[in-house]
Amino acid sequence: xxxxxxxxxxxxxxxxxxxxxxxxxxxxxxxxxxxxxxxxxxxxxxxxxxxxxxxxxxxxxxxxxxxxxxxxxxxxxxxxxxxxxxxxxxxxxxxxxxxxxxxxxxxxxxxxxxxxxxxxxxxxxxxxxxxxxxxxxxxxxxxxxxxxxxxxxxxxxxxxxxxxxxxxxxxxxxxxxxxxxxxxxxxxxxxxxxxxxxxxxxxxxxxxxxxxxxxxxxxxxxxxxxxxxxxxxxxxxxxxxxxxxxxxxxxxxxxxxxxxxxxxxxxxxxxxxxxxxxxxxxxxxxxxxxxxxxxxxxxxxxxxxxxxxxxxxxxxxxxxxxxxxxxxxxxxxxxxxxxxxxxxxxxxxxxxxxxxxxxxxxxxxxxxxxxxxxxxxxxxxxxxxxxxxxxxxxxxxxxxxxxxxxxxxxxxxxxxxxxxxxxxxxxxxxxxxxxxxxxxxxxxxxxxxxxxxxxxxxxxxxxxxxxxxxxxxxxxxxxxxxxxxxxxxxxxxxxxxxxxxxxxxxxxxxxxxxxxxxxxxxxxxxxxxxxxxxxxxxxxxxxxxxxxxxxxxxxxxxxxxxxxxxxxxxxxxxxxxxxxxxxxxxxxxxxxxxxxxxxxxxxxxxxxxxxxxxxx
Amino acid sequence: xxxxxxxxxxxxxxxxxxxxxxxxxxxxxxxxxxxxxxxxxxxxxxxxxxxxxxxxxxxxxxxxxxxxxxxxxxxxxxxxxxxxxxxxxxxxxxxxxxxxxxxxxxxxxxxxxxxxxxxxxxxxxxxxxxxxxxxxxxxxxxxxxxxxxxxxxxxxxxxxxxxxxxxxxxxxxxxxxxxxxxxxxxxxxxxxxxxxxxxxxxxxxxxxxxxxxxxxxxxxxxxxxxxxxxxxxxxxxxxxxxxxxxxxxxxxxxxxxxxxxxxxxxxxxxxxxxxxxxxxxxxxxxxxxxxxxxxxxxxxxxxxxxxxxxxxxxxxxxxxxxxxxxxxxxxxxxxx
Ligand SMILES: Cc1ncc(C[n+]2csc(CCOP(=O)(O)OP(=O)(O)O)c2C)c(N)n1
Ligand code: SF4
Ligand SMILES: [Mg+2]
Numbered sequence: 005x006x007x008x009x010x011x012x013x014x015x016x017x018x019x020x021x022x023x024x025x026x027x028x029x030x031x032x033x034x035x036x037x038x039x040x041x042x043x044x045x046x047x048x049x050x051x052x053x054x055x056x057x058x059x060x061x062x063x064x065x066x067x068x069x070x071x072x073x074x075x076x077x078x079x080x081x082x083x084x085x086x087x088x089x090x091x092x093x094x095x096x097x098x099x100x101x102x103x104x105x106x107x108x109x110x111x112x113x114x115x116x117x118x119x120x121x122x123x124x125x126x127x128x129x130x131x132x133x134x135x136x137x138x139x140x141x142x143x144x145x146x147x148x149x150x151x152x153x154x155x156x157x158x159x160x161x162x163x164x165x166x167x168x169x170x171x172x173x174x175x176x177x178x179x180x181x182x183x184x185x186x187x188x189x190x191x192x193x194x195x196x197x198x199x200x201x202x203x204x205x206x207x208x209x210x211x212x213x214x215x216x217x218x219x220x221x222x223x224x225x226x227x228x229x230x231x232x233x234x235x236x237x238x239x240x241x242x243x244x245x246x247x248x249x250x251x252x253x254x255x256x257x258x259x260x261x262x263x264x265x266x267x268x269x270x271x272x273x274x275x276x277x278x279x280x281x282x283x284x285x286x287x288x289x290x291x292x293x294x295x296x297x298x299x300x301x302x303x304x305x306x307x308x309x310x311x312x313x314x315x316x317x318x319x320x321x322x323x324x325x326x327x328x329x330x331x332x333x334x335x336x337x338x339x340x341x342x343x344x345x346x347x348x349x350x351x352x353x354x355x356x357x358x359x360x361x362x363x364x365x366x367x368x369x370x371x372x373x374x375x376x377x378x379x380x381x382x383x384x385x386x387x388x389x390x391x392x393x394x395x396x397x398x399x400x401x402x403x404x405x406x407x408x409x410x411x412x413x414x415x416x417x418x419x420x421x422x423x424x425x426x427x428x429x430x431x432x433x434x435x436x437x438x439x440x441x442x443x444x445x446x447x448x449x450x451x452x453x454x455x456x457x458x459x460x461x462x463x464x465x466x467x468x469x470x471x472x473x474x475x476x477x478x479x480x481x482x483x484x485x486x487x488x489x490x491x492x493x494x495x496x497x498x499x500x501x502x503x504x505x506x507x508x509x510x511x512x513x514x515x516x517x518x519x520x521x522x523x524x525x526x527x528x529x530x531x532x533x534x535x536x537x538x539x540x541x542x543x544x545x546x547x548x549x550x551x552x553x554x555x556x557x558x559x560x561x562x563x564x565x566x567x568x569x570x571x572x573x574x575x576x577x578x579x580x581x582x583x584x585x586x587x588x589x590x591x592x593x594x595x596x597x598x599x600x601x602x603x604x605x606x607x608x609x610x611x612x613x614x615x616x617x618x619x620x
Numbered sequence: 621x622x623x624x625x626x627x628x629x630x631x632x633x634x635x636x637x638x639x640x641x642x643x644x645x646x647x648x649x650x651x652x653x654x655x656x657x658x659x660x661x662x663x664x665x666x667x668x669x670x671x672x673x674x675x676x677x678x679x680x681x682x683x684x685x686x687x688x689x690x691x692x693x694x695x696x697x698x699x700x701x702x703x704x705x706x707x708x709x710x711x712x713x714x715x716x717x718x719x720x721x722x723x724x725x726x727x728x729x730x731x732x733x734x735x736x737x738x739x740x741x742x743x744x745x746x747x748x749x750x751x752x753x754x755x756x757x758x759x760x761x762x763x764x765x766x767x768x769x770x771x772x773x774x775x776x777x778x779x780x781x782x783x784x785x786x787x788x789x790x791x792x793x794x795x796x797x798x799x800x801x802x803x804x805x806x807x808x809x810x811x812x813x814x815x816x817x818x819x820x821x822x823x824x825x826x827x828x829x830x831x832x833x834x835x836x837x838x839x840x841x842x843x844x845x846x847x848x849x850x851x852x853x854x855x856x857x858x859x860x861x862x863x864x865x866x867x868x869x870x871x872x873x874x875x876x877x878x879x880x881x882x883x884x885x886x887x888x889x890x891x892x893x894x895x896x897x898x899x900x901x902x903x904x905x906x907x908x909x910x911x912x913x914x915x916x917x918x919x920x921x922x923x924x925x926x927x928x929x930x931x932x933x934x935x936x937x938x939x940x941x942x943x944x945x946x947x948x949x950x951x952x953x954x955x956x
Binding site for chain 2: 043046047237239241244245246247255262269271289290291292294296302303306307310311318332333335336427429464465466467468472473475484
């Protein structure tokens with residue numbers, strides 16, 4: 005390895021896209037590193053998608069396989085929808101990271117590996133009985149061995165930082181290297197460091213030095229013969245920002261409260277992967293948001309219901325186990341016909357399951373998981389940025405139809421990021437809400453003839469004092485009623501009210517073939533993987549149609565008709581088959597399940613495989 | 621009487637009251653309506669929230685805003701209402717099972733936070749609505765439908781639980797002591813933070829006489845001690861007895877023979893330390909008198925006010941939050 009300025013000519017290769025994965029110990033700052041790479045790539049103008057994958061334990065024993073934390077970024081000069089299947093490049097900070105991630109790397113892919121962490125004990129922690137760097141494991145890959153520990157120490161020499169603090173900067177040395185290899189500017193990250201470590205100037209200096217040193221090291225040593233360039237993507241013109249799903253959800257809630265001109269109330273109990281929505285909104289008090297960290301999930305939803313009763317835009321955020329606890333209160337929301345929005349950021353289950361991993365297995369719980377006949381509206385967001393629009397729509401439906409709404413997102417889109425074409429605020433439709441104030445002829449359970457929504461009355465309004473509750477209501481007056489015929493009438497009316505929501509959102513559209521042999525029917529967070537698979541199919545001239553659902557209860561009005569145009573329907577889901585049951589229940593259909601339940605999103609290749617199998 | 625003056629009748633809803641004849645809940649309803657009329661409570665701004673149980677039917681009978689929620693959750697719903705609109709006067713009506721069993725968590729947390737709610741707990745030491753199972757306030761040995769051989773669980777003293785949760789206002793009264801009940805309600809209505817009132821209530825169907833020792837004319841004087849701020853703790857016919865402190869124990873004594881009147885504890889519900897209030901709440905009711913009145917009355921930061929103060933502070937510092945700015949925050953770039 006030469007140490008002087010290399011004179012070897014470095015080749016620059018322009019490529020359409022790259023998938024890179026940063027992997028290390030949970031203490032190595034891989035999520036931060038990946039996020040910085042993402043932000044920089046966004047600023048360069050690439051389209052991108054990310055897949056953060058981190059362990060449930062805050063700090064699993066250092067250096068072990070369960071402690072590996074990874075962040076995958078795909079950046080491209082074309083329009084992309086998923087973080088990609090196999091990485092082109094892997095940054096491995098220790099043996100465990102190498103072991104866990106190597107099998108997914110593309111053949112011939114680039115491995116930047118920190119050989120400084122391959123001592124005997126490091127290897128043992130990763131359950132290696134040999135040193136993989138010296139073995140045939142890495143045959144067929146392009147391996148760049150660097151001692152990040154040593155190089156970072158050298159770069160930071162003279163700063164007077166202790167060893168531990170010094171070594172904590174090594175992720176930025178690695179990031180600097182990847183910036184060089186993929187021709188990214190280092191300035192945005194340098195600037196970010198200034199803000200991030202504002203109160204610790206010595207850390208600004210240390211991290212900046214590490215980043216620059218990593219970048220320059222590539223320049224000087226000539227280890228890499230090739231640099232890659234991924235030109236900006238030809239995205240729809242406009243202003244963009246990089247956004248994660250949970251962020252988009254939080255902003256969506258603020259936007260909805262402004263569109264409805266209502267105070268926003270969030271009652272929530274911390275749970276992975278939903279907590280960030282609570283964190284974000286807690287920081288946005290100037291928007292008039294009331295955030296309430298309740299004593300438990302039940303109190304969270306009940307406080308939201310109280311706030312809805314008092315006239316707020318009321319929301320509770322949670323994940324699957326929390327939704328289970330909220331069931332009874334949601335029944336009360338159905339009975340009292342109050343508008344509340346429940347956001348379930350789905351994670352692997354059952355029980356505690358895989359808290360940091362993704363899944364789509366709360367669909368049936370959301371649609372059916374309450375005692376008796378308790379219909380409510382269920383929506384699902386399809387991508388990180390779509391969480392914004394989906395959240396606004398969930399609020400709109402709740403408020404305009406006086407009904408609880410459950411919005412399903414998932415860990416994958418909640419933590420994943422993508423560029424977001426910022427919507428024009430002026431173009432967002434106001435949410436129609438009105439509070440009844442006229443006492444004349446007031447009946448708490450009278451109904452809007454179109455939506456069947458009942459009037460919303462704020463306590464505090466003179467002359468409209470009334471009582472509501474969970475006991476069956478008499479039609480009109482809302483008084484307690486045990487009348488058998490009234491009960492049936494009210495059950496049917498509540499069902500009809502939810503069914504009629506379908507008259508107020510657009511019909512589903514089919515992408516690709518409009519009729520024929522095969523329709524792919526997907527929903528929620530699998531959008532990206534399925535979109536990429538369908539693009540591939542189109543290139544292959546396969547005849548296949550695709551419908552992606554946002555509305556799961558009620559379904560779009562024309563869904564049955566669309567399904568009828570195809571011989572078979574393939575339903576890919578990250579569960580053991582939930583949408584497929586609902587489809588089979590409502591329509592006569594030859595439906596084929598395609599399921600994965602590994603806590604991870606679909607790979608595009610898996611969806612392509614399933615489609616091609618059905619096409620024969 | 622001027623035209624806008626409301627009478628007790630104005631606080632009655634048009635619904636038939638459906639408690640068993642003779643139930644103590646009637647007297648409580650009557651007292652609440654009376655006090656509300658006396659205080660000319662704004663019906664539009666009053667919200668009564670309840671859980672599930674006989675007691676929790678209460679809101680249906682009041683001509684105010686009312687929300688009959690689900691079992692145990694009334695304090696949580698009420699917290700949401702109060703946070704959403706601090707202007708409202710929010711009362712919670714609950715039972716011993718509702719508040720202390722299924723809803724124990726919400727109960728303690730509402731009091732801990734000092735949300736501006738008035739919590740009335742109707743303690744009949746039984747599950748009335750479900751027809752007579754033992755409750756978390758039933759005594760050890762209580763024979764009920766679900767404890768035919770006697771209950772084995774040590775009971776909660778609701779006042780102790782409330783004090784333990786840090787409640788700023790804690791009182792106890794009795795369904796049939798009309799005057800005391802009204803007086804307590806009046807005092808409760810004036811509280812800014814959480815107010816907790818245990819109302820000893822007779823369920824004449826499933827647990828008749830549970831509070832006999834407190835209410836029976838012949839014996840009550842020996843079994844009740846009134847807590848009055850600034851007054852010595854005296855009880856018994858002709859106030860023959862007093863309560864004094866020995867170490868951390870409260871003991872009773874005959875005034876005159878066993879000690880002087882000056883030995884009696886002089887009641888102060890507003891001491892910084894709730895220790896004595898707790899000791900009074902823990903008196904063994906078989907041997908010692910049952911304290912009625914205000915156990916505790918201190919001022920603490922009010923939760924909903926603190927919440928809205930933080931919002932106001934953020935707005936004063938940052939303006940009212942511009943949606944466009946929020947959307948465009950973070951690193952943005954333009955594609956042309
Ligand atoms: C989730 C749930 N579990 C059980 C019940 C049945 N239940 C209704 S009221 C009640 C107990 C009520 O006792 P308490 O709170 O003391 O009120 P009381 O009827 O004595 O006034 C129970 C167990 C219920 N309504 N909901
Ligand atoms: S069961 Fe008991 S508490 Fe319930 S209404 Fe009858 S007497 Fe009152
Ligand atoms: Mg009871």
